[in-house]
Amino acid sequence: MKHGYRTYQWVLLIAALVIGFALRVHGILVLKDGLSHDESVSYLCAAATEGAYQERIDGMVDSTLVVGDIQAYYTRPATLQLGVVAYDLAHYDIHPPLYFWALHAVHVLFGAGIIGGTLLNLIAEFGVALLMLLIAGRVLGHSVVAWAAVAIWYLSSAVVQIDLEARHYQFLALFALASFLLQERILAGRSSRLQWALFIAVNALGLLTHYYFAFLLLPGAVLMLHRYGLKSPTLRFMGAGLASLGLFFLLFPEVFDFIPLYVDRVKDPADAVGLFNRLRTFLYAALAFFAEVHVLRYGYLILLVAFTGLGIRSLWRIDRRLWTTEHPTVYYGLLMLWTGLFTFALYLIGVSPPHAVGEQYLAYFWPLLAIMTVRVANRVIPARVQGWVLAAHMAQLGISLPNAIAHSEYVQNVLPGSWYARMAESEMVIMDDRKRSGLPRIIRHLPATLPLVIMSKEDPEVATYNAVSFLHLDVEGRPSIEPFLTRMSEAGFGQQAKEQHDHYELISFRRDVLR
Numbered sequence: 001m002k003h004g005y006r007t008y009q010w011v012l013l014i015a016a017l018v019i020g021f022a023l024r025v026h027g028i029l030v031l032k033d034g035l036s037h038d039e040s041v042s043y044l045c046a047a048a049t050e051g052a053y054q055e056r057i058d059g060m061v062d063s064t065l066v067v068g069d070i071q072a073y074y075t076r077p078a079t080l081q082l083g084v085v086a087y088d089l090a091h092y093d094i095h096p097p098l099y100f101w102a103l104h105a106v107h108v109l110f111g112a113g114i115i116g117g118t119l120l121n122l123i124a125e126f127g128v129a130l131l132m133l134l135i136a137g138r139v140l141g142h143s144v145v146a147w148a149a150v151a152i153w154y155l156s157s158a159v160v161q162i163d164l165e166a167r168h169y170q171f172l173a174l175f176a177l178a179s180f181l182l183q184e185r186i187l188a189g190r191s192s193r194l195q196w197a198l199f200i201a202v203n204a205l206g207l208l209t210h211y212y213f214a215f216l217l218l219p220g221a222v223l224m225l226h227r228y229g230l231k232s233p234t235l236r237f238m239g240a241g242l243a244s245l246g247l248f249f250l251l252f253p254e255v256f257d258f259i260p261l262y263v264d265r266v267k268d269p270a271d272a273v274g275l276f277n278r279l280r281t282f283l284y285a286a287l288a289f290f291a292e293v294h295v296l297r298y299g300y301l302i303l304l305v306a307f308t309g310l311g312i313r314s315l316w317r318i319d320r321r322l323w324t325t326e327h328p329t330v331y332y333g334l335l336m337l338w339t340g341l342f343t344f345a346l347y348l349i350g351v352s353p354p355h356a357v358g359e360q361y362l363a364y365f366w367p368l369l370a371i372m373t374v375r376v377a378n379r380v381i382p383a384r385v386q387g388w389v390l391a392a393h394m395a396q397l398g399i400s401l402p403n404a405i406a407h408s409e410y411v412q413n414v415l416p417g418s419w420y421a422r423m424a425e426s427e428m429v430i431m432d433d434r435k436r437s438g439l440p441r442i443i444r445h446l447p448a449t450l451p452l453v454i455m456s457k458e459d460p461e462v463a464t465y466n467a468v469s470f471l472h473l474d475v476e477g478r479p480s481i482e483p484f485l486t487r488m489s490e491a492g493f494g495q496q497a498k499e500q501h502d503h504y505e506l507i508s509f510r511r512d513v514l515r
Contacts, residue, residue, distance in 0.1 A: 009387070013147045016394055020154045020401065021122075024163050027405040028118045032164065034413030035114055040441035041093070042117055042166040045100040046107040048081040049073040050436065051088035057434050061456040067429070068448030073440055076111045080104070090254035091261060097252060098208035099168030117166020124170040125163060129154065131177040132367045138184070138328040139371050145378060148390055153370035155397040157292035157404035158285075161359040164410035168209050169360035175206035176216050176364035180335055183220040186237060187227065188326060196240055203244035208252060215342045216364065217241055219335055278348050278357075285358025286340075289366055290393075292400035329375060336368035413445070414438070419471075419499070419506050420445045426469040426508070428462065430455050432481075433473035442471070459487055466512070468493065472505040 035043065044050040053073050060069070085104050086097045099120070106116040129150055136146035153159055162169050182199040185191050191199075206213035221241070224234040249255065287297035290304075343362060346352045352361070381389055405411065423429050428451040433439060439454070453460035462468055468488075472481055485495075485507075493509035 009144045010147070012391070012394070013144065013151045016151045016398060017154055019398065020151075020160075023401055023405055024122060024160060027160075027164060027408070027411055028115050028122075031406060032115060032118065032411040033417075034411075034415075034445070035441040036165050036410050036414075037437045039114075039117065039166045039410070040437045042100065042103060043074055043107075043112060043114075044436060044440060045085055045088065045093075046103040046112050046116065046166075047074050048077055048084040048088070048104060049075075051084070051092055053436050053440070054088075054092045057436075057439075057454075061434060061454045062458040062460075063453070064428075064461065065452045065454070066448065067443055067446045067450045067452050070440060070443040070452070071448055074444060077104075077108050080108055086252055086254045087257075090252075090258035094262060095168065096208045096211060096248075096255070098205060099171050102171075103166060112166075118164060121163045121166070121170045124174045127174045128170065128177060128367065131174070131181060132371070134181060135177065135328075135332060135367070136371050136374075139332055139375055140378070145374060149371045149374040151394065152374065152397070153367055155394065155401055156289050156366065156370075157397070157400055158288040158359050158362070159366050160401060160404060161408055161410060162363050164405065164408050165360065167360060169363040172206065172210045172213065173363040173367065175202055175209055175213065176339075177367060178202045179206060179216060179220075180332070183223075184328070184331055186233075187220070187223055187331070189233065196236070200240050200243045200247065203241065204247035204251070207244065207248040212343075212346070216339065219338050223331075223334075275348065278350075278354070281354075282344055282347055282357050286362065288358055289362075289369060291396065292404045293396070296396065329372075332368055333372055333375075336365065336372050339365045339368065414441060414502070415445075415471075415504060415506075416501055419501070422497070422506065422508055423469040423471065424450065425467070427451065427465040427467045428453065428460070428469070430460050430468060430470045432456070432471075432478075438473065455484070459484065462488070462491060462493070466510060468509045470507045470509065472507065473503060474500070474505045475503050 041050060044053055082097075082101050082104065085100055089095055089097050089100060102120055103112060103117050106112050106120065110116070132150050132153065133146060136149045140146045140149060162173075179199070179202050182191075182195055182202060185195055186199065203213070203217060206216065221234075221237065224237045228234045283301075284297065287300055290300040291297050340362070343352075343365065347357055347361075377389070378386065424447055429446065430453045431439065431442075432455045434454045434456075443452075451465075470481075470484075470488075488509055492511050494511075496508040496510045498505070498507045
């Protein structure tokens with residue numbers, strides 16, 4: 001490869017990474033206008049009020065409040081309350097506390113706003129990129145090809161969604177890759193005391209990030225048994241795993257409260273969507289890594305099937321002595337297969353909820369997929385056209401990325417801006433949804449002094465008001481609002497406007513409007 005062409009490749013890849021970073025920053029600082037369903041809960045954790053909200057909200061229904069009463073649950077705390085955050089997560093949630101501790105600390109120190117969690121994601125993602133470069137160097141060689149794998153991962157529309165939501169999945173990817181690298185050295189017998197200590201700490205942090213992290217340690221244990229049997233290296237590996245678990249318990253003793261509570265909360269998998277629908281949904285969501293444009297995903301599916309066949313054929317022809325887990329390609333290829341397989345299996349059987357598919361739920365899988373895809377492409381695509389193929393793929397990723405960010409559900413507001421203006425102009429707002437994933441994120445956009453009623457069973461007192469807005473969550477299984485509309489009409493109110501958006505319906509009432 002000529003030096004000039006190599007320089008050209010480096011310039012393009014670095015430019016792609018810079019553009020990817022700039023688009024992320026623009027999406028977070030400029031485009032992000034509201035909180036997602038899960039972020040509504042994340043920022044309750046940041047304020048150390050998730051438990052307080054759950055315990056008090058039922059007592060706040062069917063009485064006249066002001067919007068500020070709900071906005072107070074997002075108030076910046078004066079001091080760190082890590083114990084409260086951990087307790088709330090164990091008793092009212094399904095996640096361990098590390099990411100939410102970090103978000104809580106950001107909120108206490110600086111005020112998190114709606115971007116504190118996403119900025120944490122960008123920091124974690126930088127670490128993921130560095131670790132990915134190390135792994136790509138092991139598999140692909142320390143060259144422009146390794147950087148190409150990182151650029152493909154970084155420009156993916158599936159990966160960018162992880163950054164745009166204040167959730168813990170970029171942390172999970174960070175600790176997963178760190179653990180994989182350390183496990184590789186331990187498997188090779190090249191570990192030092194410092195690396196053992198790092199291994200214990202990284203795994204404890206991973207467990208504190210997501211309970212699924214335990215599954216990421218299973219391949220290492222199996223490979224240690226395969227290579228060393230039940231001898232000293234394997235026993236040390238098992239001991240390090242137990243030490244990580246002990247450190248996890250020490251830092252998060254509330255997990256012993258969580259386990260029985262979670263068992264009681266688990267839904268019957270039969271209530272979930274069907275097996276075929278889950279299979280189709282998982283496959284379609286996974287293809288978002290390669291293309292944002294829907295029709296292109298099916299083209300990439302065909303290419304993936306062809307690449308897989310050619311890759312297996314190519315590997316079958318190589319020297320069998322290279323078929324060992326000591327070879328980086330084999331080791332990280334097995335990890336890629338395992339991470340994808342167990343995530344898919346848990347989703348398919350209903351352990352993971354129906355929405356836990358694609359994007360952030362495969363955060364630890366995407367870096368390995370990018371590296372192994374480039375590895376296979378490097379073997380099966382003729383060298384003379386590899387640069388053109390890479391350029392074409394990067395071009396469609398780069399074209400899709402701004403659109404993926406701008407239309408992401410994680411930057412858009414749950415309601416149109418005009419709705420907030422109409423509610424703010426009312427003398428009272430009535431809502432019939434009090435869930436922590438909906439009410440707090442909507443309320444934060446309204447004036448703090450605006451009267452509010454969270455309607456449940458009793459009609460609100462509206463005798464002293466002339467302009468009322470009613471925000472209704474219109475989903476299957478909820479009670480009909482027709483009786484309420486009839487009573488509003490009997491009280492002298494006419495419907496001024498009625499609009500639908502997603503699952504919400506906004507109805508404006510005025511006394512001086514005739515039916």
